[in-house]
Amino acid sequence: MMNEIKVERNLGVFEKYLTVWVILCIVLGIILGKSAPQVAKYLDGMAIYVNEAPTVSIPIAICLFFMMYPIMVKIDFKKVLQAGKSTKPVLLTLFANWAIKPFTMYAIAVFFLGYLFKGFIGTDAVDFIKMPLGMDLPVGAMHGAGTVVMQNGIKMLQIPLWRSYLAGCILLGIAPCTAMVLVWGYLAKGNDGHTLIMVAINSLSMLVLYGPLGGFLLGVGRLPVPWQALVLSIAIYVALPLVAGYLSRKWLIKSKGEDWFNNKFLHLLTPVSIISLLVTLILLFSFKGEIILTQPLTILWLAIPLFIQTNLIFWITYILAKMWKFKYEDAAPSAMIGASNHFEVAIATSTMLFGLSSGSSLATVVGVLIEVPTMLLLVYICKKTTRWFV
Numbered sequence: 271m272m273n274e275i276k277v278e279r280n281l282g283v284f285e286k287y288l289t290v291w292v293i294l295c296i297v298l299g300i301i302l303g304k305s306a307p308q309v310a311k312y313l314d315g316m317a318i319y320v321n322e323a324p325t326v327s328i329p330i331a332i333c334l335f336f337m338m339y340p341i342m343v344k345i346d347f348k349k350v351l352q353a354g355k356s357t358k359p360v361l362l363t364l365f366a367n368w369a370i371k372p373f374t375m376y377a378i379a380v381f382f383l384g385y386l387f388k389g390f391i392g393t394d395a396v397d398f399i400k401m402p403l404g405m406d407l408p409v410g411a412m413h414g415a416g417t418v419v420m421q422n423g424i425k426m427l428q429i430p431l432w433r434s435y436l437a438g439c440i441l442l443g444i445a446p447c448t449a450m451v452l453v454w455g456y457l458a459k460g461n462d463g464h465t466l467i468m469v470a471i472n473s474l475s476m477l478v479l480y481g482p483l484g485g486f487l488l489g490v491g492r493l494p495v496p497w498q499a500l501v502l503s504i505a506i507y508v509a510l511p512l513v514a515g516y517l518s519r520k521w522l523i524k525s526k527g528e529d530w531f532n533n534k535f536l537h538l539l540t541p542v543s544i545i546s547l548l549v550t551l552i553l554l555f556s557f558k559g560e561i562i563l564t565q566p567l568t569i570l571w572l573a574i575p576l577f578i579q580t581n582l583i584f585w586i587t588y589i590l591a592k593m594w595k596f597k598y599e600d601a602a603p604s605a606m607i608g609a610s611n612h613f614e615v616a617i618a619t620s621t622m623l624f625g626l627s628s629g630s631s632l633a634t635v636v637g638v639l640i641e642v643p644t645m646l647l648l649v650y651i652c653k654k655t656t657r658w659f660v
Contacts, residue, residue, distance in 0.1 A: 299552045299553065307556070309556075330618075335506075335511055336546040338615070338618075339511040339539075343514075359596060359600040360464075379439035380436060383571065401418070405494075409425065427494060434633075439575065443579065445611050447611055451465065451469065459602070460600070476612075480508070481501055503618060507615055576640055616637060
């Protein structure tokens with residue numbers, strides 16, 4: 271246990287400067303899109319097709335698997351059983367993640383993107399997203415807030431651009447963090463055991479709740495609800511690495527021993543998840559570079575509601591923890607887990623549901639961009655308020 275926690279505690283160069291790497295990837299992606307647009311399009315064209323429509327981008331799927339696997343293989347699911355010894359922090363975290371966070375994210379995103387910033391985004395601005403998996407509507411047909419059109423010889427849904435951004439915010443809001451939160455909890459001097467338990471529980475709860483909540487909120491937002499693709503995305507981007515992580519962890523510990531697994535194998539995996547994420551971002555921005563160049567404030571319009579949402583959930587959870595008389599060591603990670611997002615799953619799901627070049631995928635990337643500075647600010651707040659829980 272102690273060895274495993276020690277591995278998670280290190281804030282490496284990739285994690286510490288994640289925002290810098292993301293900015294560099296934005297620049298590289300834009301350069302790639304401008305200088306060699308066919309490269310990214312060719313890679314995205316390497317896909318699994320359903321009804322002549324690209325459904326799963328193979329290069330992106332590979333990158334996203336390696337984003338998720340290092341997270342899953344670190345989890346000792348036996349620790350989930352220990353959650354019963356400290357039920358209140360677990361219940362609060364689950365309540366914040368699944369009963370509050372998805373709905374506040376939806377409301378905040380609709381207010382800012384659909385009303386306050388709509389004029390800046392473009393009242394008539396549109397986005398072209400994938401047709402839901404298995405759907406074959408005629409050109410001109412309506413589906414939610416979208417219209418079926420032909421775009422580059424492929425049937426696509428034309429929807430208002432702000433709604434596409436809304437979709438990305440929804441996918442972020444229903445994705446509780448299971449990776450970087452281990453770092454945030456440690457930096458805030460929280461209960462490492464509780465954080466590890468919640469990582470495992472969040473991973474399992476996403477298998478059940480992510481699809482239904484995502485489908486419900488997308489439907490409320492008059493966005494296409496691709497149920498089959500939602501289920502498929504959870505299977506590929508959560509269940510597959512979860513099973514692979516569990517089985518390989520069990521086999522490696524049995525074959526090589528726990529000391530080798532914690533101190534050798536996990537050390538090699540540390541940069542894999544972040545590198546895979548950065549490669550994915552380069553591809554994403556190779557498509558969205560034109561928007562960034564022509565409308566650079568787009569990042570700001572997306573960052574503001576995401577920043578407000580992160581802070582809101584943190585304070586709701588932190589105050590409830592105080593009211594429930596938590597120890598600080600349990601209150602801090604509970605608030606951190608509620609506030610942070612599993613942007614890997616959000617990016618993966620958005621890419622599959624709406625396409626690599628969609629506004630939804632851009633919104634999920636902005637979630638990555640603001641995650642580190644925002645969470646470091648909240649870590650600082652936690653450390654300055656430890657006396658609240660004495």
